[in-house]
């Protein structure tokens with residue numbers, strides 16, 4: 001007995017030693033780079049972005065509502081505002097109102113780099129009434145530029161053009177060819193991005209890397225890490241919508257069967273909500289914690305350093321919040337439910353729509369199989385809608401990732417940089433055949449409040465932050481192409 005107890009004690013001590021040693025070696029992945037001298041960015045960038053916001057380049061779910069003339073005038077505005085850029089760049093022939101600009105480099109043997117952004121914005125519902133500034137006013141005060149599109153994503157289009165115009169003014173000539181691709185319907189179908197990606201593929205162009213929006217600098221959102229954290233999206237989730245329907249004989253409500261169409265469908269929906277997809281701690285989400293956990297306190301660090309043992313605990317913790325839950329599993333969201341016409345008539349038909357966001361590693365086909373297995377009721381028809389997107393590939397944390405990290409640290413010396421999984425969707429997903437190195441980041445400093453402004457009320461950008469966006473793009477162009 002005594003030797004048994006000794007054995008257990010020895011094993012425990014051994015385990016603790018392994019945990020501690022692994023924690024010790026789970027060291028910071030943050031590299032230090034000397035901060036660069038802050039470029040003086042002219043105040044004209046403020047009025048330029050404000051003016052851009054005033055063009056109502058709205059993408060509606062119903063594409064026939066799109067005001068194409070606004071996009072044309074927006075283009076004219078860009079030509080006038082950035083004369084050097086538009087007289088230097090080759091405007092590639094894209095049939096939609098998306099824009100592909102080519103800045104030729106001197107060394108044709110280098111693969112090009114592509115910077116993405118989008119011209120369109122989501123509608124501003126409740127126009128005016130709940131906004132402190134009218135949504136498309138482009139109002140400016142001492143601290144902010146206000147309006148729809150300031151953070152999503154005209155700061156990207158204008159920021160890139162400001163950076164290019166500035167460098168052209170300094171007579172800078174890139175070695176590597178640079179493309180700027182500005183989609184016109186990122187917020188809906190992304191058909192512009194698809195057209196551009198096909199165009200580049202046809203020309204056999206493979207990009208060294210692609211940088212789109214999709215990650216930002218989070219401030220106070222990851223509570224366990226004190227500094228702001230710059231999140232570079234290395235992958236994004238896919239999406240699929242499934243229609244469920246039940247057709248059953250009707251009749252009078254005075255002699256009902258045990259279940260009506262509504263009851264049958266409700267059961268199916270309850271089952272789906274009760275059986276979420278399995279959680280997985282891998283890919284972009286594991287990469288995120290590999291980068292930020294070393295910056296946390298000892299206990300948190302120990303947990304993430306020993307995911308081999310604490311995997312179930314980690315999944316449990318991350319499942320606890322909607323935002324982190326979305327990062328570790330394919331999510332199920334029942335968004336529409338319809339059934340019944342009249343109080344005394346048994347419904348013959350009920351239907352529901354369920355929207356899934358698919359974790360990299362799974363596919364739309366897996367989603368349909370999951371739904372069939374969980375519902376397991378032949379009375380429920382299950383149909384995958386056309387137009388689904390499988391998740392993106394996961395880009396690595398190699399030299400391109402490091403180059404973006406370096407540029408971030410040069411512009412924002414205090415931040416922690418980390419890769420992560422984007423749970424929304426960006427235009428970048430359409431470019432997968434153009435490059436295997438696709439990253440999603442724009443250096444907007446956003447706290448919890450600011451995140452709600454994106455697609456929400458009172459969208460605005462801090463003026464100093466916008467100037468840093470311009471500086472970041474200048475440096476990104478220099479670091480990648482000069």
Ligand SMILES: [Zn+2]
Nearest residue numbers: 152153186213
């Ligand atoms: Zn966007």
